[in-house]
Amino acid sequence: MDAVARDRFIRGDGTAADAWRGSAALAGVADAGAADLAPPGARLVVVAPHPDDEILACGGLLQLLADRPSLLVAVTDGEASHPGSLEWPVERLRAMRPGETEAALACLGVAPSVLRLGIPDGGVTAREAELADRLAQLLAPSDVVLTTWRYDGHPDHEATARACLAAARACGARTLEAPVWGWHWSAPDDGAMPLAHARRLALPEAVLARKRAAMACFASQVLPDVSRGAAPIVPPQALERVLTPFELFFHDPARPF
Template sequence: MVRPIAGEGTTEGTWRAWAAMEQWPALSLDPPGPPLVVAPHPDDEILGVAGLMTMLGAADLVAVTDGEASHPGSTVYPQEELAAIRQAETDEALRRLRVTTTVYRLGQPDGGIDEERLAADLARLLTPGRWCLTTWRGDGHPDHETVGRATARACAATGARLLEYPIWAWHWAYPDDPDVPWDRARRVDLPPAAQAAKAAAIAAFPSQIAPLGPAEADAAILPPHVLARFARPFEVIFE
Protein backbone atom coordinates (compact mmCIF):
# COMPACT_ATOMS: atom_id res chain seq x y z
CA MET A 1 0.00 0.00 0.00
CA VAL A 2 1.61 3.24 -1.15
CA ARG A 3 1.83 5.80 1.66
CA PRO A 4 2.45 9.54 1.41
CA ILE A 5 6.04 10.26 2.35
CA ALA A 6 6.02 14.01 2.82
CA GLY A 7 6.89 16.49 5.53
CA GLU A 8 8.79 15.38 8.60
CA GLY A 9 6.53 12.47 9.52
CA THR A 10 6.59 10.93 12.99
CA THR A 11 9.55 12.39 14.81
CA GLU A 12 12.26 10.25 16.32
CA GLY A 13 11.47 11.84 19.67
CA THR A 14 7.94 10.45 19.44
CA TRP A 15 9.25 6.98 18.68
CA ARG A 16 11.83 7.01 21.46
CA ALA A 17 9.18 8.09 23.97
CA TRP A 18 7.12 4.98 23.14
CA ALA A 19 7.72 2.57 26.00
CA ALA A 20 6.84 -0.50 23.92
CA MET A 21 10.10 -0.24 21.98
CA GLU A 22 12.05 -1.12 25.13
CA GLN A 23 9.93 -4.21 25.71
CA TRP A 24 10.36 -5.93 22.34
CA PRO A 25 12.27 -9.23 22.65
CA ALA A 26 15.76 -9.50 21.26
CA LEU A 27 16.34 -11.22 17.95
CA SER A 28 18.41 -14.34 18.52
CA LEU A 29 21.61 -13.88 16.51
CA ASP A 30 22.05 -17.48 15.46
CA PRO A 31 22.04 -17.61 11.65
CA PRO A 32 23.39 -20.84 10.15
CA GLY A 33 25.75 -18.82 7.97
CA PRO A 34 25.99 -15.43 6.25
CA PRO A 35 22.49 -14.04 5.66
CA LEU A 36 21.27 -12.75 2.33
CA VAL A 37 20.30 -9.07 2.58
CA VAL A 38 17.99 -7.78 -0.15
CA ALA A 39 17.90 -4.02 -0.83
CA PRO A 40 15.54 -2.31 -3.27
CA HIS A 41 17.91 0.67 -3.54
CA PRO A 42 21.49 1.36 -2.46
CA ASP A 43 21.43 2.44 1.23
CA ASP A 44 18.26 0.56 2.27
CA GLU A 45 20.35 -2.30 3.65
CA ILE A 46 22.58 0.15 5.51
CA LEU A 47 19.73 2.12 7.06
CA GLY A 48 17.87 -1.01 8.07
CA VAL A 49 20.41 -3.60 9.14
CA ALA A 50 23.98 -2.29 8.90
CA GLY A 51 24.46 -2.81 12.62
CA LEU A 52 23.31 -6.41 12.40
CA MET A 53 25.51 -7.01 9.37
CA THR A 54 28.63 -5.75 11.09
CA MET A 55 27.86 -7.74 14.25
CA LEU A 56 27.56 -10.93 12.20
CA GLY A 57 30.72 -10.10 10.26
CA ALA A 58 29.49 -11.57 6.98
CA ALA A 59 26.43 -11.02 4.81
CA ASP A 60 25.73 -11.26 1.09
CA LEU A 61 23.88 -8.39 -0.57
CA VAL A 62 21.37 -8.38 -3.41
CA ALA A 63 21.20 -4.86 -4.88
CA VAL A 64 17.93 -5.05 -6.78
CA THR A 65 18.26 -1.64 -8.45
CA ASP A 66 21.05 0.90 -8.68
CA GLY A 67 18.83 3.68 -7.31
CA GLU A 68 19.10 5.73 -10.49
CA ALA A 69 15.67 7.33 -10.03
CA SER A 70 16.32 8.84 -6.60
CA HIS A 71 16.46 12.34 -8.11
CA PRO A 72 14.17 12.47 -11.15
CA GLY A 73 14.75 15.72 -12.97
CA SER A 74 18.16 16.29 -11.39
CA THR A 75 19.99 19.27 -12.85
CA VAL A 76 23.35 17.75 -11.88
CA TYR A 77 23.44 14.06 -12.82
CA PRO A 78 21.75 11.98 -15.52
CA GLN A 79 20.35 8.69 -14.28
CA GLU A 80 23.16 6.52 -15.65
CA GLU A 81 25.76 8.62 -13.82
CA LEU A 82 23.78 8.60 -10.60
CA ALA A 83 23.54 4.80 -10.82
CA ALA A 84 27.32 4.54 -10.98
CA ILE A 85 27.70 6.92 -8.05
CA ARG A 86 25.32 4.90 -5.91
CA GLN A 87 27.07 1.64 -6.77
CA ALA A 88 30.34 3.16 -5.60
CA GLU A 89 28.69 4.44 -2.42
CA THR A 90 27.44 0.94 -1.61
CA ASP A 91 30.92 -0.48 -2.07
CA GLU A 92 32.38 2.15 0.25
CA ALA A 93 29.66 1.60 2.86
CA LEU A 94 30.36 -2.14 2.93
CA ARG A 95 34.07 -1.46 3.24
CA ARG A 96 33.39 0.73 6.28
CA LEU A 97 31.31 -2.02 7.86
CA ARG A 98 34.20 -4.48 7.42
CA VAL A 99 31.74 -7.16 6.40
CA THR A 100 32.74 -10.12 4.29
CA THR A 101 30.28 -10.03 1.42
CA THR A 102 29.39 -10.90 -2.13
CA VAL A 103 27.27 -8.30 -3.93
CA TYR A 104 24.76 -9.42 -6.54
CA ARG A 105 23.68 -6.47 -8.68
CA LEU A 106 20.47 -7.31 -10.52
CA GLY A 107 20.15 -4.02 -12.41
CA GLN A 108 16.36 -3.92 -12.28
CA PRO A 109 14.84 -0.52 -13.06
CA ASP A 110 14.38 1.79 -10.10
CA GLY A 111 10.62 2.27 -9.87
CA GLY A 112 9.81 -0.63 -12.18
CA ILE A 113 10.88 -3.83 -10.43
CA ASP A 114 9.72 -7.11 -11.96
CA GLU A 115 8.43 -9.07 -8.96
CA GLU A 116 8.27 -12.43 -10.73
CA ARG A 117 11.81 -12.22 -12.04
CA LEU A 118 13.13 -11.04 -8.70
CA ALA A 119 11.50 -13.93 -6.83
CA ALA A 120 13.11 -16.39 -9.25
CA ASP A 121 16.53 -14.73 -8.95
CA LEU A 122 16.39 -14.78 -5.16
CA ALA A 123 15.29 -18.41 -5.02
CA ARG A 124 18.54 -19.36 -6.72
CA LEU A 125 20.51 -17.77 -3.86
CA LEU A 126 18.53 -19.22 -0.96
CA THR A 127 18.68 -22.53 0.86
CA PRO A 128 16.59 -24.02 3.67
CA GLY A 129 17.10 -22.14 6.91
CA ARG A 130 19.25 -19.37 5.44
CA TRP A 131 18.36 -15.97 6.85
CA CYS A 132 17.02 -13.54 4.27
CA LEU A 133 16.55 -9.92 5.31
CA THR A 134 14.47 -7.59 3.17
CA THR A 135 12.33 -4.48 3.34
CA TRP A 136 8.97 -4.97 5.04
CA ARG A 137 6.10 -5.81 2.69
CA GLY A 138 3.98 -3.01 4.20
CA ASP A 139 6.68 -0.32 4.20
CA GLY A 140 4.65 2.14 2.14
CA HIS A 141 7.16 2.61 -0.70
CA PRO A 142 6.18 0.68 -3.85
CA ASP A 143 9.68 -0.68 -4.54
CA HIS A 144 10.13 -1.72 -0.92
CA GLU A 145 6.84 -3.58 -0.92
CA THR A 146 7.49 -5.27 -4.27
CA VAL A 147 10.88 -6.46 -3.08
CA GLY A 148 9.39 -7.62 0.21
CA ARG A 149 6.71 -9.67 -1.54
CA ALA A 150 9.17 -11.22 -3.99
CA THR A 151 11.52 -12.13 -1.16
CA ALA A 152 8.70 -13.67 0.87
CA ARG A 153 7.79 -15.83 -2.13
CA ALA A 154 11.38 -16.93 -2.61
CA CYS A 155 11.72 -17.81 1.07
CA ALA A 156 8.48 -19.81 1.00
CA ALA A 157 9.69 -21.71 -2.05
CA THR A 158 13.12 -22.53 -0.63
CA GLY A 159 12.57 -22.84 3.12
CA ALA A 160 14.75 -19.82 3.86
CA ARG A 161 13.92 -17.73 6.94
CA LEU A 162 12.27 -14.39 6.12
CA LEU A 163 13.15 -11.37 8.27
CA GLU A 164 11.82 -7.92 7.33
CA TYR A 165 13.17 -4.47 8.19
CA PRO A 166 11.05 -1.29 8.08
CA ILE A 167 12.46 1.87 6.51
CA TRP A 168 9.73 4.34 5.52
CA ALA A 169 7.22 2.97 8.02
CA TRP A 170 9.06 5.03 10.63
CA HIS A 171 7.96 8.10 8.68
CA TRP A 172 4.23 7.50 8.11
CA ALA A 173 3.37 5.12 10.96
CA TYR A 174 2.93 6.06 14.61
CA PRO A 175 3.21 4.25 17.96
CA ASP A 176 0.59 1.50 18.26
CA ASP A 177 -0.36 1.98 14.58
CA PRO A 178 -2.66 -0.98 13.86
CA ASP A 179 -1.29 -1.29 10.31
CA VAL A 180 2.15 -2.33 11.59
CA PRO A 181 2.87 -5.85 12.93
CA TRP A 182 4.38 -4.72 16.23
CA ASP A 183 3.76 -8.19 17.67
CA ARG A 184 6.47 -9.46 15.28
CA ALA A 185 8.99 -6.75 16.25
CA ARG A 186 12.38 -7.87 17.52
CA ARG A 187 15.26 -5.69 18.69
CA VAL A 188 18.89 -5.94 17.68
CA ASP A 189 20.77 -3.94 20.30
CA LEU A 190 23.94 -2.45 18.86
CA PRO A 191 27.17 -2.18 20.84
CA PRO A 192 29.08 1.11 20.41
CA ALA A 193 31.38 -0.34 17.74
CA ALA A 194 28.42 -1.43 15.60
CA GLN A 195 26.74 1.96 16.06
CA ALA A 196 29.91 3.71 14.91
CA ALA A 197 30.29 1.41 11.91
CA LYS A 198 26.69 2.02 10.89
CA ALA A 199 27.09 5.79 11.18
CA ALA A 200 30.21 5.64 9.03
CA ALA A 201 28.43 3.50 6.44
CA ILE A 202 25.48 5.90 6.24
CA ALA A 203 27.93 8.76 5.72
CA ALA A 204 29.21 6.90 2.63
CA PHE A 205 26.06 8.00 0.74
CA PRO A 206 26.58 11.73 0.10
CA SER A 207 24.28 11.55 -2.95
CA GLN A 208 21.41 10.79 -0.56
CA ILE A 209 22.22 12.62 2.66
CA ALA A 210 23.29 15.93 1.08
CA PRO A 211 21.83 17.99 -1.78
CA LEU A 212 23.27 17.30 -5.22
CA GLY A 213 22.82 20.98 -6.06
CA PRO A 214 20.70 24.04 -5.26
CA ALA A 215 17.65 23.04 -7.33
CA GLU A 216 14.63 21.51 -5.58
CA ALA A 217 15.02 18.40 -7.75
CA ASP A 218 18.46 17.88 -6.22
CA ALA A 219 17.40 18.02 -2.56
CA ALA A 220 18.65 15.42 -0.08
CA ILE A 221 16.55 12.26 0.04
CA LEU A 222 17.69 11.52 3.60
CA PRO A 223 17.72 14.82 5.52
CA PRO A 224 18.57 14.92 9.24
CA HIS A 225 15.05 14.19 10.52
CA VAL A 226 15.02 10.96 8.49
CA LEU A 227 18.55 9.94 9.46
CA ALA A 228 17.68 10.39 13.14
CA ARG A 229 15.52 7.26 12.95
CA PHE A 230 18.54 5.20 11.94
CA ALA A 231 20.92 6.55 14.57
CA ARG A 232 19.28 4.52 17.33
CA PRO A 233 21.35 2.14 19.45
CA PHE A 234 19.17 -0.69 18.15
CA GLU A 235 17.59 -1.96 14.93
CA VAL A 236 14.13 -3.44 14.48
CA ILE A 237 13.27 -6.62 12.60
CA PHE A 238 9.86 -8.12 11.95
CA GLU A 239 10.28 -11.84 12.55
Protein backbone atom coordinates in the same frame (compact mmCIF):
# COMPACT_ATOMS: atom_id res chain seq x y z
CA MET B 1 -4.70 -0.42 12.91
CA ASP B 2 -3.28 -2.79 10.31
CA ALA B 3 -0.68 -1.41 7.90
CA VAL B 4 -2.69 -2.87 5.01
CA ALA B 5 -5.58 -0.54 5.81
CA ARG B 6 -3.47 2.61 6.02
CA ASP B 7 -2.28 5.07 3.42
CA ARG B 8 1.50 4.78 3.40
CA PHE B 9 2.72 8.13 2.10
CA ILE B 10 6.32 9.32 2.35
CA ARG B 11 5.89 13.09 2.47
CA GLY B 12 6.67 15.93 4.82
CA ASP B 13 8.94 15.40 7.81
CA GLY B 14 7.13 12.30 9.04
CA THR B 15 7.01 11.08 12.62
CA ALA B 16 9.69 12.60 14.84
CA ALA B 17 12.43 10.40 16.27
CA ASP B 18 11.58 11.66 19.76
CA ALA B 19 8.08 10.25 19.38
CA TRP B 20 9.46 6.81 18.57
CA ARG B 21 11.84 6.96 21.53
CA GLY B 22 8.83 7.42 23.79
CA SER B 23 6.82 4.52 22.35
CA ALA B 24 5.73 2.04 25.02
CA ALA B 25 4.84 -0.56 22.37
CA LEU B 26 8.27 -0.34 20.78
CA ALA B 27 9.98 -0.54 24.17
CA GLY B 28 8.09 -3.75 24.84
CA VAL B 29 9.46 -5.64 21.83
CA ALA B 30 11.52 -8.67 22.85
CA ASP B 31 15.28 -8.49 22.39
CA ALA B 32 17.24 -10.89 20.22
CA GLY B 33 20.92 -11.43 19.59
CA ALA B 34 22.54 -11.68 16.20
CA ALA B 35 22.79 -15.46 16.56
CA ASP B 36 19.06 -15.64 17.33
CA LEU B 37 18.23 -13.79 14.12
CA ALA B 38 20.65 -15.80 11.99
CA PRO B 39 21.54 -19.07 13.73
CA PRO B 40 25.05 -20.54 13.38
CA GLY B 41 25.46 -22.11 9.96
CA ALA B 42 22.91 -19.82 8.32
CA ARG B 43 23.93 -17.56 5.47
CA LEU B 44 22.58 -14.01 5.68
CA VAL B 45 21.13 -12.90 2.34
CA VAL B 46 20.38 -9.16 2.33
CA VAL B 47 18.12 -8.06 -0.51
CA ALA B 48 18.29 -4.28 -0.91
CA PRO B 49 15.84 -2.45 -3.20
CA HIS B 50 18.25 0.51 -3.51
CA PRO B 51 21.85 1.26 -2.54
CA ASP B 52 21.82 2.38 1.15
CA ASP B 53 18.85 0.19 2.13
CA GLU B 54 21.26 -2.53 3.21
CA ILE B 55 22.89 -0.09 5.65
CA LEU B 56 19.68 1.49 6.93
CA ALA B 57 17.95 -1.86 7.40
CA CYS B 58 20.72 -3.98 8.88
CA GLY B 59 24.10 -2.25 8.94
CA GLY B 60 24.46 -3.30 12.56
CA LEU B 61 23.54 -6.93 12.03
CA LEU B 62 25.96 -7.16 9.11
CA GLN B 63 28.75 -6.06 11.43
CA LEU B 64 27.79 -8.46 14.19
CA LEU B 65 27.78 -11.33 11.68
CA ALA B 66 30.92 -10.20 9.84
CA ASP B 67 32.53 -13.62 10.30
CA ARG B 68 29.65 -15.38 8.54
CA PRO B 69 29.14 -15.98 4.81
CA SER B 70 26.75 -13.35 3.49
CA LEU B 71 25.31 -12.20 0.20
CA LEU B 72 24.05 -8.75 -0.75
CA VAL B 73 21.55 -8.75 -3.61
CA ALA B 74 21.27 -5.23 -5.04
CA VAL B 75 17.91 -5.17 -6.78
CA THR B 76 18.30 -1.75 -8.45
CA ASP B 77 21.17 0.72 -8.82
CA GLY B 78 19.07 3.57 -7.44
CA GLU B 79 19.33 5.66 -10.58
CA ALA B 80 15.88 7.27 -10.28
CA SER B 81 16.32 8.97 -6.90
CA HIS B 82 16.64 12.53 -8.31
CA PRO B 83 14.16 13.07 -11.16
CA GLY B 84 14.93 16.24 -13.11
CA SER B 85 18.17 16.97 -11.27
CA LEU B 86 21.08 18.56 -13.11
CA GLU B 87 23.48 17.64 -10.31
CA TRP B 88 22.38 14.02 -10.09
CA PRO B 89 21.28 12.87 -13.56
CA VAL B 90 20.41 9.22 -14.11
CA GLU B 91 23.75 8.39 -15.71
CA ARG B 92 25.73 9.78 -12.80
CA LEU B 93 23.59 8.03 -10.21
CA ARG B 94 23.80 4.70 -12.02
CA ALA B 95 27.59 4.98 -12.09
CA MET B 96 28.03 6.33 -8.56
CA ARG B 97 25.56 4.62 -6.26
CA PRO B 98 27.06 1.11 -6.44
CA GLY B 99 30.39 2.67 -5.45
CA GLU B 100 28.70 4.34 -2.49
CA THR B 101 27.59 0.91 -1.32
CA GLU B 102 31.12 -0.46 -1.67
CA ALA B 103 32.52 2.40 0.41
CA ALA B 104 29.79 1.95 3.03
CA LEU B 105 30.45 -1.79 3.36
CA ALA B 106 34.16 -1.07 3.78
CA CYS B 107 33.24 1.43 6.50
CA LEU B 108 31.34 -1.32 8.30
CA GLY B 109 34.29 -3.68 7.93
CA VAL B 110 32.22 -6.30 6.12
CA ALA B 111 32.74 -7.95 2.76
CA PRO B 112 29.63 -9.80 1.58
CA SER B 113 29.44 -11.23 -1.89
CA VAL B 114 27.50 -8.74 -4.01
CA LEU B 115 25.09 -9.59 -6.82
CA ARG B 116 23.60 -6.69 -8.81
CA LEU B 117 20.37 -7.48 -10.67
CA GLY B 118 19.99 -4.19 -12.55
CA ILE B 119 16.21 -4.00 -12.28
CA PRO B 120 15.13 -0.40 -13.04
CA ASP B 121 14.77 1.85 -10.03
CA GLY B 122 11.05 2.45 -9.57
CA GLY B 123 10.21 -0.62 -11.64
CA VAL B 124 10.42 -3.47 -9.14
CA THR B 125 6.66 -3.96 -8.89
CA ALA B 126 6.42 -4.63 -12.61
CA ARG B 127 9.15 -7.26 -12.33
CA GLU B 128 8.22 -8.72 -8.95
CA ALA B 129 7.59 -12.23 -10.30
CA GLU B 130 10.93 -12.19 -12.10
CA LEU B 131 12.67 -11.06 -8.91
CA ALA B 132 11.03 -13.85 -6.92
CA ASP B 133 12.19 -16.40 -9.51
CA ARG B 134 15.75 -15.10 -9.47
CA LEU B 135 15.88 -15.14 -5.69
CA ALA B 136 14.48 -18.67 -5.59
CA GLN B 137 17.46 -19.80 -7.68
CA LEU B 138 19.87 -18.27 -5.14
CA LEU B 139 18.37 -19.41 -1.87
CA ALA B 140 18.91 -22.48 0.28
CA PRO B 141 16.60 -23.67 3.07
CA SER B 142 19.20 -22.72 5.71
CA ASP B 143 19.41 -19.08 4.55
CA VAL B 144 18.04 -16.09 6.43
CA VAL B 145 16.71 -13.57 3.92
CA LEU B 146 16.65 -9.98 5.17
CA THR B 147 14.92 -7.20 3.26
CA THR B 148 12.73 -4.14 3.67
CA TRP B 149 9.24 -4.32 5.17
CA ARG B 150 6.39 -5.40 2.91
CA TYR B 151 4.41 -2.28 4.03
CA ASP B 152 7.33 0.15 4.09
CA GLY B 153 5.62 2.82 2.00
CA HIS B 154 7.95 2.76 -1.02
CA PRO B 155 6.70 0.60 -3.93
CA ASP B 156 10.15 -0.85 -4.61
CA HIS B 157 10.60 -1.76 -0.95
CA GLU B 158 7.22 -3.43 -0.76
CA ALA B 159 7.60 -5.37 -4.02
CA THR B 160 11.07 -6.54 -3.01
CA ALA B 161 9.72 -7.79 0.31
CA ARG B 162 6.88 -9.69 -1.35
CA ALA B 163 9.32 -11.31 -3.78
CA CYS B 164 11.64 -12.30 -0.93
CA LEU B 165 8.79 -13.78 1.04
CA ALA B 166 7.56 -15.82 -1.94
CA ALA B 167 11.05 -17.13 -2.74
CA ALA B 168 11.88 -17.93 0.88
CA ARG B 169 8.60 -19.72 1.53
CA ALA B 170 9.11 -21.79 -1.60
CA CYS B 171 12.43 -23.17 -0.38
CA GLY B 172 11.87 -23.07 3.37
CA ALA B 173 14.25 -20.21 4.18
CA ARG B 174 13.50 -17.73 6.94
CA THR B 175 12.77 -14.05 6.32
CA LEU B 176 13.36 -10.89 8.30
CA GLU B 177 11.86 -7.54 7.25
CA ALA B 178 13.15 -4.19 8.45
CA PRO B 179 11.24 -0.91 8.36
CA VAL B 180 13.11 1.91 6.63
CA TRP B 181 10.42 4.40 5.56
CA GLY B 182 7.89 2.75 7.84
CA TRP B 183 9.30 4.93 10.63
CA HIS B 184 8.23 7.95 8.58
CA TRP B 185 4.59 7.30 7.72
CA SER B 186 3.51 5.26 10.76
CA ALA B 187 3.27 6.56 14.30
CA PRO B 188 4.10 5.16 17.73
CA ASP B 189 1.45 2.95 19.25
CA ASP B 190 -0.89 3.20 16.22
CA GLY B 191 -0.68 -0.55 15.63
CA ALA B 192 0.59 -0.24 12.07
CA MET B 193 3.86 -2.05 12.68
CA PRO B 194 3.51 -5.78 13.49
CA LEU B 195 5.38 -5.53 16.76
CA ALA B 196 3.95 -8.83 17.98
CA HIS B 197 6.17 -10.45 15.34
CA ALA B 198 9.20 -8.23 15.94
CA ARG B 199 12.58 -8.50 17.64
CA ARG B 200 15.01 -5.76 18.65
CA LEU B 201 18.73 -6.14 18.08
CA ALA B 202 20.78 -3.94 20.43
CA LEU B 203 23.74 -2.23 18.74
CA PRO B 204 26.90 -1.52 20.74
CA GLU B 205 28.11 2.07 20.52
CA ALA B 206 31.00 1.23 18.18
CA VAL B 207 28.69 -0.70 15.85
CA LEU B 208 26.25 2.22 15.67
CA ALA B 209 29.12 4.65 15.04
CA ARG B 210 30.27 2.60 12.04
CA LYS B 211 26.71 2.43 10.74
CA ARG B 212 26.47 6.23 10.93
CA ALA B 213 29.79 6.58 9.13
CA ALA B 214 28.64 4.14 6.45
CA MET B 215 25.54 6.23 5.73
CA ALA B 216 27.76 9.29 5.23
CA CYS B 217 29.25 7.44 2.23
CA PHE B 218 25.97 7.97 0.35
CA ALA B 219 26.60 11.56 -0.72
CA SER B 220 23.92 11.29 -3.39
CA GLN B 221 21.32 10.60 -0.72
CA VAL B 222 22.37 12.63 2.32
CA LEU B 223 23.45 15.92 0.69
CA PRO B 224 21.07 18.58 -0.67
CA ASP B 225 20.49 18.82 -4.40
CA VAL B 226 21.87 22.28 -5.14
CA SER B 227 20.66 22.23 -8.75
CA ARG B 228 17.03 22.08 -7.59
CA GLY B 229 17.35 23.68 -4.18
CA ALA B 230 15.98 20.41 -2.81
CA ALA B 231 16.54 18.73 0.53
CA PRO B 232 18.46 15.43 0.69
CA ILE B 233 16.61 12.29 -0.34
CA VAL B 234 17.40 10.93 3.13
CA PRO B 235 17.22 14.08 5.28
CA PRO B 236 18.64 14.42 8.80
CA GLN B 237 15.32 13.65 10.48
CA ALA B 238 15.05 10.37 8.56
CA LEU B 239 18.58 9.40 9.56
CA GLU B 240 17.80 10.22 13.18
CA ARG B 241 14.81 7.86 13.11
CA VAL B 242 16.77 4.95 11.69
CA LEU B 243 20.25 5.39 13.19
CA THR B 244 19.27 4.29 16.68
CA PRO B 245 20.98 1.97 19.19
CA PHE B 246 18.90 -0.92 17.92
CA GLU B 247 17.60 -2.48 14.72
CA LEU B 248 14.05 -3.77 14.42
CA PHE B 249 13.11 -6.86 12.43
CA PHE B 250 9.78 -8.52 11.69
CA HIS B 251 9.70 -12.26 11.18
CA ASP B 252 7.27 -14.21 9.04
CA PRO B 253 4.44 -15.34 11.37
CA ALA B 254 4.58 -18.68 9.60
CA ARG B 255 8.21 -19.10 10.77
CA PRO B 256 8.38 -17.81 14.35
CA PHE B 257 11.57 -17.76 16.41
